[in-house]
Amino acid sequence: xxxxxxxxxxxxxxxxxxxxxxxxxxxxxxxxxxxxxxxxxxxxxxxxxxxxxxxxxxxxxxxxxxxxxxxxxxxxxxxxxxxxxxxxxxxxxxx
Numbered sequence: 001x002x003x004x005x006x007x008x009x010x011x012x013x014x015x016x017x018x019x020x021x022x023x024x025x026x027x028x029x030x031x032x033x034x035x036x037x038x039x040x041x042x043x044x045x046x047x048x049x050x051x052x053x054x055x056x057x058x059x060x061x062x063x064x065x066x067x068x069x070x071x072x073x074x075x076x077x078x079x080x081x082x083x084x085x086x087x088x089x090x091x092x093x094x095x
Contacts (some may be wrong), residue, residue: 005042006073010065012040014058028057 001009015025015036022040026033030053038044039054046054055062 001073001076003069003073004045006076007046007065007069008040008042010068010072011054011058014060014065015040018058020058025054025057029053 015022022033022036025031026036029036029050031050035044035050036054039046052062055065058065
């Protein structure tokens with residue numbers, strides 16, 4: 001998992017933990033619900049201004065979101081290395 005995919009997962013997890021729908025967050029961030037869906041499913045990237053708007057809508061600091069994404073990506077990199085050491089092959093990529 002790369003950092004941008006981890007960022008998508010973290011944003012979705014935060015939204016779900018707060019009990020917010022994509023539609024509510026989209027309204028708060030002045031984005032479309034399709035855009036929120038595309039970000040959360042890692043189909044489309046996120047401009048930095050939109051990232052800050054999204055963090056504001058979720059009531060979280062952008063730096064905290066980035067830290068969580070870095071931590072999640074690092075955790076998965078460690079798993080990938082461990083699997084490669086055991087099997088001699090990197091893990092299959094999910095897409």
